[in-house]
Each structure stands twice: as structure tokens, then as C-alpha cells.
Amino acid sequence: MTTHEAPALRVTGLRKVFGDRAAVEQVHLSVPAGSFYGLVGPNGAGKTTTLAMAVGLLRPDAGRAQIFGVDVWKDTVRAKSLIGVLPDGHGMPERLTGREVLTYLGLLRGMAPQTVAERTEELLQVLELDTAERTLVIEYSTGMRKKIGLAVALLHAPRLLVLDEPFEAIDPVSAVTIRTILRRFVEGGGSVVISSHVMALVEGICDHVGVISGGRVVAEGRLDEVRRSRSLEDAFVELVGARAGGVEGLSWLSS
Amino acid sequence: MAVVLIRMRLALLRNSLRGDRASWFVLGTGAGLVLAVGTIVVAVLWPSLLPAALAVWLMGWVFGPIFTGGGEVLRPEYFAMIPATPRRMAAALLAGAFASPAVLTTLVALISMVVYGWRFGPLAVLVALAAAMITLVTMVLISRVTVAVFGLLVRSRAAAVLAAFVTGTILALSGNGWALAVAAATADLSLAGTLVRLLPSGWGIAAIESSPPVALGILAASALAVVLLVSAWGALLSRRVTSAARGGVPARRRGPRPFPVVRGMHVVAAKELRTWSRDLIRVHLLSFAFFYAVVFTLLPVSFGWWGMVPFTGLIAVMMGAGASANLYATDGTALWLTLMTPGAERHDVRGRQLAWLLAVGPAAALLSVAGAAASGETWAWPWVAGLFPAVLGGAAGLVVLIAVTSPVPATDPHKRGSNPLNSGADEGGETGLAWLMLIAVPVTALPAAAAILIEPWAGVPVGVVTGALCAWGFGRIAVRRLTSGGTELLTLMKHGSAAGPAAREEETSAPDLPLGHRTAIIVCYCLAWLPLFPQGLVPMFFKLFGVQDRVWFLALYMPDAWQWPTITFMVSVGLLMYGYAILFPMRYKAAETERA
Structure with missing residues (x-):
């Protein structure tokens, strides 16, 4: 696949207010095509809200989102055919088994039945979900839910993957599998955006990072430009301006 | 431990009395008290119907929790990690279960047994007092055991269908239950009289009516039943706490049938x-x-x-x-x-x-x-x-x-x-x-x-x-x-x-509506259909198309001159109730927003 001129994902001036609290304020991000992009930030920084607005799951109060130059809110159908999404904590067709979910969504997308069957089989095998043939998604563990969500995002071979916290609650072995899948996806010309608050993870796999805090982007660019000779964790703490706690109090815990 | 659980139960009750729940609570307790006083009135005026009235209370305790979906405020799961034997835990939970307004209203209703005993002399009053206490405990326990059994079944389709049967029957009775009253007025009731005395709710009545030695025997047997129920409940509880939850999914024995290859x-x-x-x-x-x-x-x-x-x-x-x-x-x-x-x-x-x-x-x-x-x-x-x-x-x-x-x-x-x-x-x-x-x-x-x-x-x-x-x-x-x-x-x-x-x-319903209005709105939602449809529109159609059946439509029992006014009145009452229930919250909210 050839890399595109336009960035894989570009958001400009995104803003979202819940009640009287601005969850996201003036967010600008640019994800170059072919990059592995990590969006990092503390809890409640606005990562999930930003990603939901970027892919068309949450209508922004202001700002634009474009996927390979296609406006998400104007040319919705075309934009959506280019991306695969794993939102955080959203529901699934809970009363289907993993195989049924993939079959259902593949057929709903109008993919050829043969292709759907083959990809479903492969995805279930690679993600080790094929042992739970009788289990409905509602009975899945948190980690299994992430994996079936990832399979859903990959099923139609999108050009951009937007994954919200893909490694949360995933066991170490599966995490390695997923990292490998995502690396191969990028090597094959795809682009990936993940959000996380685990710095070591982002540092290990991403080549671009965006740091978001308090609903604003405080730094963005190539990994080396953002962290400069420090670890990403140190850079992050400095950028976010937080102070690490846990030194005082709780003296009764030592027995 | 029992005292702690009673306190916890009361605290939970206090905290849950907000918004809509408060109005449901006031409404429910009010209706319960009216029914309780009604039961006492039954004991005074129509004593022969008292066993049947008490049977209704028992049914309420058995089916109420299924109807409302559990009815457990103190869930045994909360205390799964407390180091105590199952029996001690069950006893404490039972004590907590008694700290409820439903128990109080039932207690008021059971005064009717004492009133009933009055007819049989002072000794029967004593028997009635003991029997009323035992009946109360039995009703609460039967209710708890039902919930526990239901809880074991609850993640199966059978339980969902059973619960649907109970809900469907209760709501159908609230709409067409009058039919049973009509039927009862004409039927022979001697068999039913024996039947309602065989139910746990009727044991006390049977004891009151018997000679002292037999009464003592019945009371002893009821007390034994209480002991049996407690141990059954304790066993069910410990089983339930340690069984795995399945998130509302029926158990599956075989793999699913293949998903059909279709489109769109x-x-x-x-x-x-x-x-x-x-x-x-x-x-x-x-x-x-x-x-x-x-x-x-x-x-x-x-x-x-x-x-x-x-x-x-x-x-x-x-x-x-x-x-x-x-x-x-x-x-x-x-x-x-x-x-x-x-x-x-x-x-x-x-x-x-x-x-x-x-x-x-x-x-x-x-x-x-x-x-x-x-x-x-x-x-x-x-x-x-x-x-x-x-x-x-x-x-x-x-x-x-x-x-x-x-x-x-x-x-x-x-x-x-x-x-x-x-x-x-x-x-x-x-x-x-x-x-x-x-x-x-x-x-x-x-x-x-x-x-x-x-x-x-x-x-x-x-x-x-x-x-x-x-x-x-x-x-x-x-x-x-x-x-x-x-x-x-x-x-x-x-x-x-x-x-x-x-x-x-x-x-x-806005959370800031005054309690009185909120209660009235719920009443209107629940009852407005009664004047509007069965008592208003349906008799109207009957009259228009010359259907001779009078069924249970008040208007058709009135003298000719009053039939249309009655229908009009019923329709307007129904419409007014719906109008109030729907429009008042909107207007109130609009007024509040303007003020704010």
C-alpha cells in the first residue's frame, strides 16, 4: 500500500463541553500516514473524548477531524470505510459468540461471505478466542472483550486503526501477540493510533507521540523530539506538571 | 451483628428515599396501610372472609419480590467475606429483613387475627397474639426462601418466564380482577374456606377456632415450620453466595447453530x-x-x-x-x-x-x-x-x-x-x-x-x-x-x-417536583386508563353499535338519561389525569428553568 499525501488523521480545534466542564479544549493532532502514534495523558485528560470525536462517535462542539483528507463529519460514510476502531468500554452485540460477532459485522459491511469466514477463523485463532466457541461476548473477561474488539477493528482491513487503551487488562502473552499484529500492520503501510497511560509501552512501540493534559495537547511529534534524551515518563511528568505522591501518610501500613 | 444489619437496612432505606423512589415509597406504604386497615375491617364485618384476606397477604409476600425483581435490600453477597457461620449470618440477615415498612404494615394487618380471636373468648385472644407473631415470621421467611430459590434459578430462561408469569398475572388481575369477584359471588365457597386454612396464612385462624390443646399443637407445628424455613434459607444463602454469577445469560449446553450467510x-x-x-x-x-x-x-x-x-x-x-x-x-x-x-x-x-x-x-x-x-x-x-x-x-x-x-x-x-x-x-x-x-x-x-x-x-x-x-x-x-x-x-x-x-x-419526571405532585403523577399514570378506556371509550362504542352486554361498565348500568353524561365524565377524568401527569412536569420544569 502506498503512503498517502494527507495525514492518516488530522484533528483541528476540537472542543467538547460536558455540562459546565470542558473535557477537550482546542485539540490539534496530526498523525502522519504510516506512523505508529501514541496518545498519552493522565486519567481524565480527554484522550477517550478526543478519539471518539476523531472517528465520528461523538459530535464535537467545535473543530474538524479528517481521515486521509476525508472529513469525518461531512463525508461520514467514506471516512468510516477507511478506519477500524476500538472504543473504550463500549458495548458489543453481547448475546452473540465471538465468531458470530465477526460474521455478523462482516456480512453487515457487505463483505463476501467466503472472505468473512476466512478472516473470522484467522482472527479468532491468532487472538486465541477460538477456544471459547460457546461463550457469548457478555460472558467474556475484560481481556477477551479487548481482543474481540480488536478483531472487529481489523476485520475489514482498514487503513487506519484507532484503538483506545488496547492493552488494558490484556495478559502479557496476548499483549506481545497484539504488538506484533500492530507492527506488521504498520510495516504493511497501515497507520495506528493508540491511547495509553503506560509510558513504557508507548515508548516501546510508537514512533510518534502526542501528550494531552487537561483537555489540551501539550506536546506532539516524533518520539525522540518529545522526550529528548530523557525517558518518556520523565518528560511526561515534566510536561503535565504533576507531582508524584505516595511518600507521605499511610505509616500504619508497615507492620 | 443483627443490630448492625438492622441499622444498615434502615440507613439504606433512608438514603434511597430520594426522587421518584420517595414517592413510590410513600405511595406503597400508604396503600399497604389502607389494605392493612381494610383487613381489620374484614375481621370485624365479614369474619368468614378473613382467611382469604390473609391468604392475599401471603401471596403478596411470595410474589411481591419476584414482581419487583428481588426485593433484597441487604444482599447476602455484601457479607460474603465477613467471618461468620452461615447460620449466624442468616439469622442476622433475617433480623435485617424485619426492619422494613412492609413488615410493619403486615403487622398492622395481622391485628385482624386478634380481632378475630376476640369472638372466641380471652384464651383465643392469647392464641391469636402468638399466632399473629408466628404468621408474620413465617410470611417473611417464605418470602426470603422464595427469593433465594428464585435467585438460584434466576439466570435461566425458566426463571425469566416464571417471573413474567407472575408479573403478567398480577397486572392482568389489576385490570380484570373484578371478574373473579363477580364469579365468586355466584360460586360455592365451602371448599375454598378449607383451602385457605391449609395455607400457612390460615394456620393461625385454624388455631383460634380450635380447642386449646389442638390450638397449642397447631402453634407448635407452625413454630417448627419457622425453624425449618430458617435452616432451609441458611443453606440456600451459602449456596448462592458461593455460586458463580453469569450476567443474565442462560446456560448453554451445545454450540450455537451457524450464523446464516445473508445480507443487509x-x-x-x-x-x-x-x-x-x-x-x-x-x-x-x-x-x-x-x-x-x-x-x-x-x-x-x-x-x-x-x-x-x-x-x-x-x-x-x-x-x-x-x-x-x-x-x-x-x-x-x-x-x-x-x-x-x-x-x-x-x-x-x-x-x-x-x-x-x-x-x-x-x-x-x-x-x-x-x-x-x-x-x-x-x-x-x-x-x-x-x-x-x-x-x-x-x-x-x-x-x-x-x-x-x-x-x-x-x-x-x-x-x-x-x-x-x-x-x-x-x-x-x-x-x-x-x-x-x-x-x-x-x-x-x-x-x-x-x-x-x-x-x-x-x-x-x-x-x-x-x-x-x-x-x-x-x-x-x-x-x-x-x-x-x-x-x-x-x-x-x-x-x-x-x-x-x-x-x-x-x-x-423532574427530580425537583414536589413530593405530593410526584406521587399524584404516578397515581395518574397508573390509573388514568381505567376511566378513559374501559369505563369511557369502550362503553361509548358499545352504545354506538348497540352492543347489549353491560359487562362491568358503570355507564351502562345507569338509567338511560345518565349514560352519556357518565361516559363523558369518565373520558374527561381519564384525559385530565393523563393531561396532568404529562403536562404538569413539563410546565413545572419550564417555570423552574425560567426562574433559574
Whole structure:
């Protein structure tokens, strides 16, 4: 696949207010095509809200989102055919088994039945979900839910993957599998955006990072430009301006 | 430990008395006290009916918790890690269970036993006092054991259907229970008198009526029953706490049948049909609709009136529509997948309609044919044949339309609590939607009804055409709404109604309404149909079309000159009650917003 001129994902001036609290304020991000992009930030920084607005799951109060130059809110159908999404904590067709979910969504997308069957089989095998043939998604563990969500995002071979916290609650072995899948996806010309608050993870796999805090982007660019000779964790703490706690109090815990 | 649990129970009660719950609480306790005083009145005026009245209280304790979905405030799971033996825990939980307003109202009702004992002399009063205490404990225990047994079964389809049977029967009784009273007035009751004394609620009465040694024997036996119930409950509790939860999924013995290779809306329909049979909430809602329809129409048969039976299928369709009105919200945020699949909105709406038709239609059609045939009411055939397609199509259209336009946010299925039959949606809001359906669906059948009046069999083509038009047209509006406002719908599911101003308007009862008004609004919602439909519109049609049956319609029992005024009065009362319940909260909220 050839890399595109336009960035894989570009958001400009995104803003979202819940009640009287601005969850996201003036967010600008640019994800170059072919990059592995990590969006990092503390809890409640606005990562999930930003990603939901970027892919068309949450209508922004202001700002634009474009996927390979296609406006998400104007040319919705075309934009959506280019991306695969794993939102955080959203529901699934809970009363289907993993195989049924993939079959259902593949057929709903109008993919050829043969292709759907083959990809479903492969995805279930690679993600080790094929042992739970009788289990409905509602009975899945948190980690299994992430994996079936990832399979859903990959099923139609999108050009951009937007994954919200893909490694949360995933066991170490599966995490390695997923990292490998995502690396191969990028090597094959795809682009990936993940959000996380685990710095070591982002540092290990991403080549671009965006740091978001308090609903604003405080730094963005190539990994080396953002962290400069420090670890990403140190850079992050400095950028976010937080102070690490846990030194005082709780003296009764030592027995 | 018992004292701690009693305190905890009271604290939970205190904290739960906010908003709508407070009004339900006031209403429930008030109604309970009225019934309790009524029971005492029964003991004074019609003592022979007292055992039957007490049996009703027992039924309330047995079925009430199933009806309300558990009824456990102190859940044994909370205390699973407390180091105490199961028996000690059970005793403490039992003490906690007694700290409830329901127990107090029952206690008031049981004073009737003492009143009854008065007739048999001072010794019988003493027996009555002891018997009343034992009866109270027995009722509470039977209730707890029922909940515990139900809790073991609860994640099975059987339990969902059983709960639906109880709910359906209770609601049908509240609408058509008068029929039993009519039937009882004519039937022989000596056998029933023995029967109600055999129930645990009647043991005390039997003891009061017996000679002292026999009375002592009965009391001892009842006390033994209490001991047995306590140990049974303790055993059930420890089993329940250590058994794994399954999130409202029926157990599966075999692998699923392969997903059909189809396209477009048929894919969605295939998914939906699986959900209808695999989601206990949906199993419960649909079986409720059918049980309600069957019991409701069969009740008048108890005194020989078959006139409602042909319409069982129609009522099942309407109740099914009412129960499915929150179709989109009960799936929660799973909507994101529809939104992220290009062009899937149309397939989603149409597929859901198709699945709903397949889930409700065939069974309801069968009930209609069977009901019309069994009743022997030949006049009913054209009505059933014309109204059925009209109502079914109208409902299939309105279900998706209302589900898309006014959803009441529910908890995502995978985050639901331990009661698998509770969707977590605001119950007042869901009930409001159901009422909306019950009013809107019959309206879609008006053209067919008019055609039948002009020429009986002309109703069939008209019904088929309006049904198809409604299903297609309302579905089309739903598709448009989902395509243009799907994102907002998803936001509503994810963040609840606090997310946006548009969403806030959906709430039916504002949390800041004064308690008195809120209570009155609930009463109006629950009772307004009574004057409007059975006492107003139905007798109006009876009069217009010269039906001779007076059934239970007050207006038709009045002298001729008063019949129309009574009908007008009943219709206006019904409309006023609905108008007040719907409009007052809106106006109040608007006024409050202006002030703020």
C-alpha cells in the first residue's frame, strides 16, 4: 500500500463541553500516514473524548477531524470505510459468540461471505478466542472483550486503526501477540493510533507521540523530539506538571 | 451483628428515599396501610372472609419480590467475606429483613387475627397474639426462601418466564380482577374456606377456632415450620453466595447453530433473533406480554363471558410493543458498531423490525385464531382479521420509531447488576414509553376499525395496507433519525441524560417536583386508563353499535338519561389525569428553568 499525501488523521480545534466542564479544549493532532502514534495523558485528560470525536462517535462542539483528507463529519460514510476502531468500554452485540460477532459485522459491511469466514477463523485463532466457541461476548473477561474488539477493528482491513487503551487488562502473552499484529500492520503501510497511560509501552512501540493534559495537547511529534534524551515518563511528568505522591501518610501500613 | 444489619437496612432505606423512589415509597406504604386497615375491617364485618384476606397477604409476600425483581435490600453477597457461620449470618440477615415498612404494615394487618380471636373468648385472644407473631415470621421467611430459590434459578430462561408469569398475572388481575369477584359471588365457597386454612396464612385462624390443646399443637407445628424455613434459607444463602454469577445469560449446553450467510437487514434480524432468545430481559418482556394477554382475556371467562378471548393476540401484540419500546437503549453503547459501519443504519432499523415481527407475530397470530375459534364469538372474526395486521404493522413501525426518538438510557448489558431482569433504565421513563405505545398502537388501527364498521370484511385489506404502510413509513422516519442523530443517541447511551440539553428533556419526571405532585403523577399514570378506556371509550362504542352486554361498565348500568353524561365524565377524568401527569412536569420544569 502506498503512503498517502494527507495525514492518516488530522484533528483541528476540537472542543467538547460536558455540562459546565470542558473535557477537550482546542485539540490539534496530526498523525502522519504510516506512523505508529501514541496518545498519552493522565486519567481524565480527554484522550477517550478526543478519539471518539476523531472517528465520528461523538459530535464535537467545535473543530474538524479528517481521515486521509476525508472529513469525518461531512463525508461520514467514506471516512468510516477507511478506519477500524476500538472504543473504550463500549458495548458489543453481547448475546452473540465471538465468531458470530465477526460474521455478523462482516456480512453487515457487505463483505463476501467466503472472505468473512476466512478472516473470522484467522482472527479468532491468532487472538486465541477460538477456544471459547460457546461463550457469548457478555460472558467474556475484560481481556477477551479487548481482543474481540480488536478483531472487529481489523476485520475489514482498514487503513487506519484507532484503538483506545488496547492493552488494558490484556495478559502479557496476548499483549506481545497484539504488538506484533500492530507492527506488521504498520510495516504493511497501515497507520495506528493508540491511547495509553503506560509510558513504557508507548515508548516501546510508537514512533510518534502526542501528550494531552487537561483537555489540551501539550506536546506532539516524533518520539525522540518529545522526550529528548530523557525517558518518556520523565518528560511526561515534566510536561503535565504533576507531582508524584505516595511518600507521605499511610505509616500504619508497615507492620 | 443483627443490630448492625438492622441499622444498615434502615440507613439504606433512608438514603434511597430520594426522587421518584420517595414517592413510590410513600405511595406503597400508604396503600399497604389502607389494605392493612381494610383487613381489620374484614375481621370485624365479614369474619368468614378473613382467611382469604390473609391468604392475599401471603401471596403478596411470595410474589411481591419476584414482581419487583428481588426485593433484597441487604444482599447476602455484601457479607460474603465477613467471618461468620452461615447460620449466624442468616439469622442476622433475617433480623435485617424485619426492619422494613412492609413488615410493619403486615403487622398492622395481622391485628385482624386478634380481632378475630376476640369472638372466641380471652384464651383465643392469647392464641391469636402468638399466632399473629408466628404468621408474620413465617410470611417473611417464605418470602426470603422464595427469593433465594428464585435467585438460584434466576439466570435461566425458566426463571425469566416464571417471573413474567407472575408479573403478567398480577397486572392482568389489576385490570380484570373484578371478574373473579363477580364469579365468586355466584360460586360455592365451602371448599375454598378449607383451602385457605391449609395455607400457612390460615394456620393461625385454624388455631383460634380450635380447642386449646389442638390450638397449642397447631402453634407448635407452625413454630417448627419457622425453624425449618430458617435452616432451609441458611443453606440456600451459602449456596448462592458461593455460586458463580453469569450476567443474565442462560446456560448453554451445545454450540450455537451457524450464523446464516445473508445480507443487509437479514444479518441484523439474525443477530436480533438470537438476542431475543438469549437475553433474559427480552425473554422476560415478551413472555410477560403473552401471559398478560392470556390471563387478562381469560379472567372474565370465570363468569362465562368470552367476549375478550378473540382479542388475546391483539393484546399480546400491543403489550409486546409496549415492552419493546426501549429496544435501542437496552442494547446500550453497542450502537457504536452500527454507526461505524458505513450505511448500516437502514439495515439496523429494518432488521430489528423484521426480528420483532418474527418474535411476536406468529405466536400472536396463533393466539388470535385460537382465541376466536375457542370463544365461539362469530361476530369477532372480521374484527380480529382486520385489526390484527393493522396492529401488528403499526406496532412494528412504532417500536423502532419510539426506540430511536425517545430512548430511556439503560445500563450497558455487560455492566448490569446482579438482577438479570433489571436493565438499569429509569423505570418511570420506561413505563411512560410503554404507555405511549399502548396509546399509539391502537390509533394506527383506527382506519381498519372504521372499515370494519362500514363493511365487516373490508377491514382485512384496509388493515393489511395500513399495517404495511405504518411499518414501512415509521421505519423510514426511524432510519432517518438514526442516520442524522445516531451520534447523539450514542452519547445519550454512554453518558446518560445529563450529557446534553436535548437529552435532558427526555426525562419524564423532574427530580425537583414536589413530593405530593410526584406521587399524584404516578397515581395518574397508573390509573388514568381505567376511566378513559374501559369505563369511557369502550362503553361509548358499545352504545354506538348497540352492543347489549353491560359487562362491568358503570355507564351502562345507569338509567338511560345518565349514560352519556357518565361516559363523558369518565373520558374527561381519564384525559385530565393523563393531561396532568404529562403536562404538569413539563410546565413545572419550564417555570423552574425560567426562574433559574
